[in-house]
Amino acid sequence: MNVLQINNLNKSFQNKQVLKDISFTIKPNRIVGLLGKNGCGKTTILKIVNDLLTKDSGSVLVMGNPISVETKKLISYLPERSYLDSDSKVIEVIKFFETFYSDFNKDKARKLLKELGLDENARLAKMSKGMKEKVGLVLVMSRSAKLYVLDEPLGGVDPATRDVVLKTILSNFDDGASMLITTHIISDVESILDDVIFINDGKIILQGEAETLREEHGASIDEIFRRLLK
Amino acid sequence: MGFNFKNDTPIYLQIIEEIKKLIITGKYLPEQKLPSVRDFSASFCVNPNTVQKALLELESDGLIYTERTSGKFVTNDLTVIENAKNEAIVKLTLNFLNEAQTLGITKQIIIDIIESESDL
Numbered sequence: 115m116n117v118l119q120i121n122n123l124n125k126s127f128q129n130k131q132v133l134k135d136i137s138f139t140i141k142p143n144r145i146v147g148l149l150g151k152n153g154c155g156k157t158t159i160l161k162i163v164n165d166l167l168t169k170d171s172g173s174v175l176v177m178g179n180p181i182s183v184e185t186k187k188l189i190s191y192l193p194e195r196s197y198l199d200s201d202s203k204v205i206e207v208i209k210f211f212e213t214f215y216s217d218f219n220k221d222k223a224r225k226l227l228k229e230l231g232l233d234e235n236a237r238l239a240k241m242s243k244g245m246k247e248k249v250g251l252v253l254v255m256s257r258s259a260k261l262y263v264l265d266e267p268l269g270g271v272d273p274a275t276r277d278v279v280l281k282t283i284l285s286n287f288d289d290g291a292s293m294l295i296t297t298h299i300i301s302d303v304e305s306i307l308d309d310v311i312f313i314n315d316g317k318i319i320l321q322g323e324a325e326t327l328r329e330e331h332g333a334s335i336d337e338i339f340r341r342l343l344k
Numbered sequence: 345m346g347f348n349f350k351n352d353t354p355i356y357l358q359i360i361e362e363i364k365k366l367i368i369t370g371k372y373l374p375e376q377k378l379p380s381v382r383d384f385s386a387s388f389c390v391n392p393n394t395v396q397k398a399l400l401e402l403e404s405d406g407l408i409y410t411e412r413t414s415g416k417f418v419t420n421d422l423t424v425i426e427n428a429k430n431e432a433i434v435k436l437t438l439n440f441l442n443e444a445q446t447l448g449i450t451k452q453i454i455i456d457i458i459e460s461e462s463d464l
Contacts, residue, residue: 305388325397
C-alpha cells in the first residue's frame with residue numbers, strides 16, 4: 115500500500131491558484147524530496163497532507179485513508195516554523211510530546227538530544243535557531259510514524275552540522291516508513307533521496323528516481339533543477 | 345564522516361568503489377562482518393536503498409556474501425579480492441593515460457617521470 119497518494123490536487127488562495135493538478139505517490143521505505151524555489155507551493159502541499167489547510171479538489175490518501183484525525187496519527191510533521199512554547203525547557207517539551215502522542219519514545223528522544231549535544235534543561239528561548247531546529251527534529255524523529263514530513267529541516271543548520279542532522283534523519287526512521295522532505299537547497303539533501311519531485315509555480319515539472327535521473331542527465335539533481343528553470 | 349560524491353555518476357556506483365577500496369586495502373579483512381545497511385547509510389550520509397543496491401552488486405561480483413541471519417561478510421576467496429585489486433589498478437592506470445592523452449603527453453614523457461621518481 116502507498117504511504118501517500120495524491121491525485122489531481124488543486125488549491126487556490128483567493129484568485130491565485132497555488133497548486134495545479136499535483137499527483138504523486140510515496141511507496142513504503144522511500145525518502146522523497148519535494149524540491150522547488152521559495153513560494154512554489156511545497157509547504158502548501160505539506161499543510162494539506164497534515165490537515166492544516168483544506169484542498170479545493172483532488173484526493174489525498176495516507177495509508178489509504180482520507181485526511182482526518184486518524185491520518186494525523188500516522189504522520190510525524192516538522193513544520194518550517196516552530197510552534198513550541200519558547201518559555202519551556204527542552205525536557206518539558208519532551209514530556210508534552212509524550213502525553214500528546216502515543217507513539218512517542220521518550221528514551222529515544224533523550225538519547226538523540228545527547229547525541230546532538232543538546233541540554234535537556236535548557237530553555238528554548240535561550241537556544242540558537244539551529245539548536246531549536248535540532249530539538250524539533252528530535253521530537254519528530256522520536257515518534258514511530260508511517261510518514262515523516264520534514265519542511266526545510268536544514269534551514270538554520272550550518273554546513274558542519276548538516277551531516278549530523280542527515281545522519282539523525284537516516285538512522286531514526288522506522289522500517290517500512292517513508293519520508294517527505296522539502297528543501298530549496300537541493301545539494302544539502304541530494305545524497306539521501308530515493309525519489310525527487312520538482313515543483314515550479316504550483317506544478318510538477320519533473321519527477322522520478324534520483325539515481326535514474328542522475329544517470330540519464332549525467333548531472334546532479336541540483337544541476338538538473340537549475341537547467342529546468344533556465 | 346560522509347564523503348564527497350561526484351555529481352554526475354549514480355551514487356550507488358561510487359559506494360561500490362568505496363567499499364571495494366576498503367576491501368582491497370584490507371580495512372575490511374576476509375570473512376569480516378560488514379556494517380549494516382543502516383550503519384553504512386549513516387556513515388556515508390546516503391539513502392539506505394542506495395547502499396542496498398551497492399551491496400547487492402558487490403555480492404553478485406562475489407566480493408561479499410550474505411549469511412542468512414547474521415549479515416554480510418567479506419569473501420574468504422583471496423583470488424576474488426586479488427582480481428578486484430588488479431581491476432582497480434588497471435582502471436586507475438587507464439583513467440590516468442586517458443587524461444594524459446588529452447593533455448598531449450606522450451608515453452615516453454610518462455615513463456621518464458616514473459623513472460625519475462623511482463623511489464615511489
